[in-house]
Amino acid sequence: MTDRPPLLERKRRQARERIVRAAEELFDERGFDAVSITEIADRADVGRTTFFRHFGDKQSVVFAQEEELMATIAEAHGHTAAPIPLTPAEAVAQLRDIVVALCAQAAQDPAGYTRHYELIAQHTELQARDALKMQQFGRSLAEILTSRGADDNTAQLAAQIALACHQAARTQHHNDPRTLADDAREAFDQVLSIGSPGNGTDSQPAAD
Amino acid sequence: MTDRPPLLERKRRQARERIVRAAEELFDERGFDAVSITEIADRADVGRTTFFRHFGDKQSVVFAQEEELMATIAEAHGHTAAPIPLTPAEAVAQLRDIVVALCAQAAQDPAGYTRHYELIAQHTELQARDALKMQQFGRSLAEILTSRGADDNTAQLAAQIALACHQAARTQHHNDPRTLADDAREAFDQVLSIGSPGNGTDSQPAAD
Numbered sequence: 001m002t003d004r005p006p007l008l009e010r011k012r013r014q015a016r017e018r019i020v021r022a023a024e025e026l027f028d029e030r031g032f033d034a035v036s037i038t039e040i041a042d043r044a045d046v047g048r049t050t051f052f053r054h055f056g057d058k059q060s061v062v063f064a065q066e067e068e069l070m071a072t073i074a075e076a077h078g079h080t081a082a083p084i085p086l087t088p089a090e091a092v093a094q095l096r097d098i099v100v101a102l103c104a105q106a107a108q109d110p111a112g113y114t115r116h117y118e119l120i121a122q123h124t125e126l127q128a129r130d131a132l133k134m135q136q137f138g139r140s141l142a143e144i145l146t147s148r149g150a151d152d153n154t155a156q157l158a159a160q161i162a163l164a165c166h167q168a169a170r171t172q173h174h175n176d177p178r179t180l181a182d183d184a185r186e187a188f189d190q191v192l193s194i195g196s197p198g199n200g201t202d203s204q205p206a207a208d
Numbered sequence: 209m210t211d212r213p214p215l216l217e218r219k220r221r222q223a224r225e226r227i228v229r230a231a232e233e234l235f236d237e238r239g240f241d242a243v244s245i246t247e248i249a250d251r252a253d254v255g256r257t258t259f260f261r262h263f264g265d266k267q268s269v270v271f272a273q274e275e276e277l278m279a280t281i282a283e284a285h286g287h288t289a290a291p292i293p294l295t296p297a298e299a300v301a302q303l304r305d306i307v308v309a310l311c312a313q314a315a316q317d318p319a320g321y322t323r324h325y326e327l328i329a330q331h332t333e334l335q336a337r338d339a340l341k342m343q344q345f346g347r348s349l350a351e352i353l354t355s356r357g358a359d360d361n362t363a364q365l366a367a368q369i370a371l372a373c374h375q376a377a378r379t380q381h382h383n384d385p386r387t388l389a390d391d392a393r394e395a396f397d398q399v400l401s402i403g404s405p406g407n408g409t410d411s412q413p414a415a416d
Contacts (some may be wrong), residue, residue, distance in 0.1 A: 051232045124340070132332070132340030135375075156379040157395055158374035167343075168365040187365055194297045196403040 016054045016064070018044040023061040024112065027119055032058075032126070062119065062126055063133050066106060068135075073102050083155040084149035089192060091145050091158030096188040099166050100139065103184045107177030117175055138163045161191055217378060224262045224272070226252040232270040232320065235327055240266075240334070270327065270334055271341055274314060278341075281310050282348040292357035299353050301368030304396040306349065307374050311392045315385030325383055344369045369399060 005013070037058055041051045049170035049179040055061050077098045085091035107113050122124045138159045145155035165187035172183040214219070230251035234243040245266055254265045257297045263269050285306045293299035315321050328334045353363035373395035380391040 036322075088398050092402065125336075127343070128333075128336035128340035131343050135250060135335070135339050138375075153376075156374040157372070157398060159397065160376045160379075161369060163375075164365070164368035164372040167346075167371075168361075169367045170359060171364040171368075189403065190288035190296050190365060191369065192398070193403040194295075194300065194399065195401040197405070 013045070015046050015050055019046060019051035019054060019207075020047070020053060020061055020064045023058070024115065027062075028142055030113055032119060032123055044201040053185060057108060059126060059129055062116070063129060064117070065112075067133060068174050070137045070140065071104055073105070074137070075098050077101075078144050078147060081147050085145055085154065085158070086097075088152075088154055088161070092161050092188065092192060094145065094148070094164075095158055096192075097184065098144070099162050099188070100181050100185050103166070103169060103181040107180045113177040113180075114175075124129050134163055138196060162188075165191060223252070223254050223258055227254060227259060227262060228269055228272045231266070232323065235270075236323055240270075240327060242329055252333050265371050267334060270324070271337060274324070275322075275341060276308065277290055277313055278345045279346065281306055281313070282345070282352060285309075286348075286355060293353055293362065293366070294358075296362055296365050296369070299358050299362050300345075300369050300396065300400060302353065302356070303349050303366055303370035304373075305391065306352070307370050307396070308389050308393050311374065311377060312389040314390045318385040321385040321388075322383075325378075342375070370396075373399060383397055 004010075010074060019040060022042045023035070026040060026043060027120075035058070040061070041048050041057070044051075055064065070179055082094055085094050101156035120130050141162050142152075143153040145158055146152060150158070165184055168187045169180055169184035172187075173179045212218075225395050227248060231243070231248045234248060234251060243266070246256060248266070252259075263272065290302055291298075293302050321392055328338050328358070334362070349370050350360075350363040350367035352359060353366055373392055376395045377388055377391035380395075381387045
């Protein structure tokens, strides 16, 4: 947190952020299909070459911030000391903190969050990319668990359950950014109490 | 099962099956990118018009059989009488049978199954479509539960957990079709015993 990146790296990041912001504005104003890469570059005050240094295509820009956030969070937690997750329950509990942190940070800009998912909802190809991106995040989650000593089966299952809780949270309250992190935490709590005595006939989730 | 579809419908289905088979053979022989729709239609002994009556594009053919299977299984189970799933555990248990049935049927042609996933692994766009297709299947699963009287939150969470078990099974044994259904069943059993006493420190999955 205290290391300042060198000037060139800061400028590179600023250009990237301008591209993402410009693309979001333009998609919002005119719709995803009607916006060209040249227009995004113009609004961001960069050349097309700079655009392609950062992004492979127009769709990638849509997921730039979320993927960066996922990478940052996965890396931070990858370096956090934690006990070996021996069971699916322990593994899922470890991933809960990561997914809730992701939800909390993704929703820090509620208007941007809502705009992002409204855009995705309108385009099947963006929905497909979104689903693929989540699977890639799932692989990062599984890697965190195996790096902590979990066996591969436990890591894969727990990672998929963590994605399930994230996805379920996105279906609650019409994917409201203000409730997203709480909805994710509740989904995890429900999963983690799924086999508890009494929960076969009791619809109450476990207390937090 | 005893109703025979009329002749025209049978012919339509046969043409569709020939297209799927022809596409699979050609993708296998020359790779997905190198095959044109005209070549698929020629090998299937149909015209391009017939191809487009069945499929929107080349990628759709890759998922034709699995999507048909998903629709058939979801519809069959949608009409099966079942108690109201009151808890996530009950809802997940009801979906277990559906997902295991899907795995068993998808793997009935092991060579075709393996060819299908090898093809997907080579193409990011097909991986994205695969991930999207699973999310669409998740919506069918949630609808089955709500049609049985489950509340929406329970249905959404259980559907996502069912997808998680399916996806976890695909990561086991290198997605071996011969073990897929058993792997899916075991993933469900592990999830359903996740909150059981002793399972916080005990890595054994529940007995079947």
